[in-house]
Amino acid sequence: MSRFFATGTDSESESSSEEEQVSRQPPMTFTFSDDEEETRRVVRSTKEKRFEELTSIIKNIRNYKKIKDMTSMLSSFEDLQKAYTKALPVVMKETNGQPPEFFLRCLIECETFVAQLWEDRNYRKNMSKSNSKSLTSLRQKLRKYCKEMEPELAHIREQPELPEQDGDKTDDDSSDSEAHEVGGKAEAEAKVPQVTAATATAVEGFTESRAPDDDDSEDSIDWGSDSSSSGDSSDEYDKNITLRERFLKRTTERDEEEERERRRERRRDRGERERPSVRRARKAGELDDGEGAWETVRNGVATTQEKPKMFSKEAEVDVPAVVKKLEEVVAARGKKRTDRRLQLELLRELLTISDAHNLGPAVAAKLKAAIAAAYFDYNAKVSDSMKPEHWNKLVECVQDLVDLLIGHEDLVVSEMVPEEAEQLVGPPWRVNSCAVTAVERLDDEFIKLLKECDPHSNEYVDRLKDEIRVSSIIDKIQKYVEKRGVQDEVCRIYLRKIDHLYYKFDPTVLKQKAGELPAGLDTSIQVMNRLCKYIYANDNTGRLRTRAILSHMYHYALHDDWFRARDLLLMSHLQETINHSDPSTQILYNRTMANLGLCAFRYGNIKDAHACLVDLMVTGKPKELLAQGLLPQRQHERSKEQEKIEKQRQMPFHMHINLELLECVYFVSAMLIEIPYMAAHEFDARRRMISKTFYQNLRASERQSLVGPPESMREHVVAAARAMRHGNWELCYNYIVNPKMNAKVWDLFYQADLVREMLLRLIREESMRTYLFTYSNVYASVSLETLQAMFQLPKSAVHSLVSKMIIGEELLASMDDPSGCIVLHRCEPSRLQALALQLTDKLFNFVDSNERIFEMKQNPFFQRGNVGGYGGRDRGGGRGGQERGGGGGRGGDGWQRRGQRNQRRHHDDRGHDGEGY
Numbered sequence: 001m002s003r004f005f006a007t008g009t010d011s012e013s014e015s016s017s018e019e020e021q022v023s024r025q026p027p028m029t030f031t032f033s034d035d036e037e038e039t040r041r042v043v044r045s046t047k048e049k050r051f052e053e054l055t056s057i058i059k060n061i062r063n064y065k066k067i068k069d070m071t072s073m074l075s076s077f078e079d080l081q082k083a084y085t086k087a088l089p090v091v092m093k094e095t096n097g098q099p100p101e102f103f104l105r106c107l108i109e110c111e112t113f114v115a116q117l118w119e120d121r122n123y124r125k126n127m128s129k130s131n132s133k134s135l136t137s138l139r140q141k142l143r144k145y146c147k148e149m150e151p152e153l154a155h156i157r158e159q160p161e162l163p164e165q166d167g168d169k170t171d172d173d174s175s176d177s178e179a180h181e182v183g184g185k186a187e188a189e190a191k192v193p194q195v196t197a198a199t200a201t202a203v204e205g206f207t208e209s210r211a212p213d214d215d216d217s218e219d220s221i222d223w224g225s226d227s228s229s230s231g232d233s234s235d236e237y238d239k240n241i242t243l244r245e246r247f248l249k250r251t252t253e254r255d256e257e258e259e260r261e262r263r264r265e266r267r268r269d270r271g272e273r274e275r276p277s278v279r280r281a282r283k284a285g286e287l288d289d290g291e292g293a294w295e296t297v298r299n300g301v302a303t304t305q306e307k308p309k310m311f312s313k314e315a316e317v318d319v320p321a322v323v324k325k326l327e328e329v330v331a332a333r334g335k336k337r338t339d340r341r342l343q344l345e346l347l348r349e350l351l352t353i354s355d356a357h358n359l360g361p362a363v364a365a366k367l368k369a370a371i372a373a374a375y376f377d378y379n380a381k382v383s384d385s386m387k388p389e390h391w392n393k394l395v396e397c398v399q400d401l402v403d404l405l406i407g408h409e410d411l412v413v414s415e416m417v418p419e420e421a422e423q424l425v426g427p428p429w430r431v432n433s434c435a436v437t438a439v440e441r442l443d444d445e446f447i448k449l450l451k452e453c454d455p456h457s458n459e460y461v462d463r464l465k466d467e468i469r470v471s472s473i474i475d476k477i478q479k480y481v482e483k484r485g486v487q488d489e490v491c492r493i494y495l496r497k498i499d500h501l502y503y504k505f506d507p508t509v510l511k512q513k514a515g516e517l518p519a520g521l522d523t524s525i526q527v528m529n530r531l532c533k534y535i536y537a538n539d540n541t542g543r544l545r546t547r548a549i550l551s552h553m554y555h556y557a558l559h560d561d562w563f564r565a566r567d568l569l570l571m572s573h574l575q576e577t578i579n580h581s582d583p584s585t586q587i588l589y590n591r592t593m594a595n596l597g598l599c600a601f602r603y604g605n606i607k608d609a610h611a612c613l614v615d616l617m618v619t620g621k622p623k624e625l626l627a628q629g630l631l632p633q634r635q636h637e638r639s640k641e642q643e644k645i646e647k648q649r650q651m652p653f654h655m656h657i658n659l660e661l662l663e664c665v666y667f668v669s670a671m672l673i674e675i676p677y678m679a680a681h682e683f684d685a686r687r688r689m690i691s692k693t694f695y696q697n698l699r700a701s702e703r704q705s706l707v708g709p710p711e712s713m714r715e716h717v718v719a720a721a722r723a724m725r726h727g728n729w730e731l732c733y734n735y736i737v738n739p740k741m742n743a744k745v746w747d748l749f750y751q752a753d754l755v756r757e758m759l760l761r762l763i764r765e766e767s768m769r770t771y772l773f774t775y776s777n778v779y780a781s782v783s784l785e786t787l788q789a790m791f792q793l794p795k796s797a798v799h800s801l802v803s804k805m806i807i808g809e810e811l812l813a814s815m816d817d818p819s820g821c822i823v824l825h826r827c828e829p830s831r832l833q834a835l836a837l838q839l840t841d842k843l844f845n846f847v848d849s850n851e852r853i854f855e856m857k858q859n860p861f862f863q864r865g866n867v868g869g870y871g872g873r874d875r876g877g878g879r880g881g882q883e884r885g886g887g888g889g890r891g892g893d894g895w896q897r898r899g900q901r902n903q904r905r906h907h908d909d910r911g912h913d914g915e916g917y
Helices: 010-014 018-023 046-067 070-094 101-119 121-126 129-148 150-158 171-183 185-198 226-231 233-237 253-270 276-283 319-331 340-356 361-376 388-407 435-452 458-464 466-484 487-499 507-513 524-538 543-558 562-572 574-580 583-603 606-617 640-648 659-680 692-703 713-725 729-736 739-744 752-775 784-791 795-807 831-862 900-910
Strands: 411-414 429-432 781-783 813-816 821-824
Touching: 046 070, 046 101, 070 101, 070 129, 101 121, 101 129, 101 150, 129 150, 319 340, 319 361, 340 361, 361 388, 361 411, 361 429, 361 435, 388 411, 388 435, 388 466, 435 458, 435 466, 435 487, 458 466, 466 487, 487 524, 487 543, 524 543, 543 562, 543 574, 543 583, 562 574, 562 583, 574 583, 583 606, 583 659, 583 752, 606 659, 659 692, 659 713, 659 739, 659 752, 692 713, 713 729, 713 739, 713 752, 729 752, 752 784, 752 795, 781 784, 784 795, 795 813
Parallel strands: 411 429
Antiparallel strands: 781 821, 813 821
16 A cells, blocks of 8 residues: 555554555656756646746747847747647637736737837837837737737736735746746646756856755655644645645755755865855854855856965965966966956956065066056957946056156066067066057047047046046156157157147147247147157158148147148148048048138138038038047948947047038138129029039028028028128128127137138128129129228228239229229120020030930941941031041031932931031
8 A cells, every 4th residue: 555545653664565665756756876966857737838838938028028129029929929829729728718817918018018119209210120120010910919809908907917925026937927827726736846846956147056965865755754644634624735735745944954954065075165254144143045155157257256376375486486377367368258357356466466575677567567458358348448447447557557667767668579588587677568559558448438428427527537647648658668769669659649639729829929928938839740740750651640640730720820731731642542541540631621621711711611621511421521420320321330330430529520610611611602603604504513512502592482580500601692692791791790600600719709800801802793793784884982882891902802803804894093993894695695595505405415316216227337437426417517527528428338218318308508407
């Protein structure tokens, strides 16, 4: 008789046979040795399998919903549909065709989530193409699928969701509990073996295995005794307890304590150590989880592991031992599963040991260079900036390294020193490393930090203050490399110095030009001259020289030294080779040309300013070309990788050029050039557009039936241009210079009053030229005094402008000096004549195109042999027949080699007089 149904004494149990002892074991339970884990095989019903498949898919859907991965969410939803279709027979049998509650709640969550995303239009615009497409498909499929279950979903929406019993339960566990609650007793039965088997599973993220002791597997199975069975006899009458639950093991506190003790012994046998904090907590009785010490794992390495000891107490600490230990630590650099934090701690400990034993500056320099390199490699992604606390430690480390180099003249740290030739014991010390590279990478990390910060926050200002520290380090390393005299390193450091200097405005330069300050002061212009000239003479790569030239031009233009900047650009011929440079150099070229255009505008050279800015502004992408931001991504314009690369090339905010100022200068320059040209060539059919962007804005404004007062900067410039076309210089100037435009544009210049005076003079002059071009066919003569009074210009300026127009054949007139008048000659066609000439040209072009189309259709039928005797505009005869090649004369001789019938037909059509069609 099986022990399951026995109520006898202990003697009866001892006298049972071996077959009965075998039957005492729980079904499908196997025991193993100490090195193996306990395995239990659980037989589950079809309902449990189907419901577990549904819950696992729902977990995935909820995880994808958290990260808003719509593509994966759509795929999981399709899998959920298939899984529910597969589980439908079980649902029809067990729940009378009612869908499980956890399944319905998942549909409601998905429907609510998709609706929220669909209403957020800003988020949808920034979504990737695949996510956007998946969101649309998921929305349609959800609406269609939920429509079939609308009554069940409405019933679930009315019922509030029950709160969690365990506050620490995760979302995934809650979904499991929902699934098992709906399943009924089958799920309740399925829970028990899962809980008992959970002790044998390894927890992800922790190094300690939570497996039970396999040696005591027999002891852990308690079949109970007479007392226990009699004490629990009341359970026999409890109808809510199933037969399976009645005979499962009931653990006691004593059993749990024994189990914990066995695990501790097994860990001690394996050589595992317990953390001191855990040991103290266990002794104090504060640790009651019963599972020992948990160790968090990051990238496969336990972060709480003890640091390996550098040297034993008996070991001798000298230079070879420290170098050997350094090589061991550095050998793990870059390998997978390497703990970077532990590497830094080991290197700092090595440095402390080296300082304590006075091993010399060479070893200290080598260790500090290794620590700096470890900080640079701390971030897994190259594009990400380091944390502020790591940045501060890195600056201190590099600063200490540079101070060490300056303090010991016999110490040489260079890449040219091979590892075999290192001298670390005595002077002269020689170390294989590169301090210049460390400073360059420090500067690059500083730029990354600025890019990651919000430019309108206080954090950006705090980070920008670190430029003083970085610049001081560059100055110190500059002195070190200048003493050594290695040209390559000197050029590299000089360029870093230039990068921090070229975009900064120095007011003392302009004051020195104006005579307000003595000429002996060392200004930024003189520093730039010295640094750039050294690079011009000693750079062997070409890239450093190109960047130095561009930075030099930028600095000249920033301080209104227009002629030097222009001459440097023309002598360097960079316009011809800049397209073959790297992207960062091209960005610097664009910035230099933009600043050169602003300098030309301040100097009054409007044509030069327009020529410098036209290439930037005509594309409509000055923001991208100057690396000051990315425009919204259009379809198939750039991939994610390209966008990531372009973001890395962006300039820090404090180095930006004001785009509205740049655009205003470009439009004003285009207005001052384009309006007089349009007035002079109003009826010229071959008139070209000087500035396409300005011309399009002007034409769009003229097409509007109702034009209101200007609001934006462009509207102000367009309104000023329309006023200039009628010669109204006062209205034009009021549109260009007013309080609104001053605040937006003109007050941003260093000497804004001088710029406004220059604008007033140019607007008066160009308005007078436009007036003369427009009304020259109305007047027979114009007095210079009248022009002087109308445009409030000096008489000499009026005389000079009119003389230039007459000499340049822009104005058909002559100057009468005794009377002080301009005599206008009526040699220009009237408006009717000009329109007639335009009509004639268009008709001629129409006839020309008509003839070509006709001959293209006829040629395949009549070409035989050499018919190349017509090579000009047209075929034989007609207008311009003498320009043809071969035998094409006036009478159609070019057709003589064709058939007689065709020749006769053409002679009848055209005639021998050559009149054509």
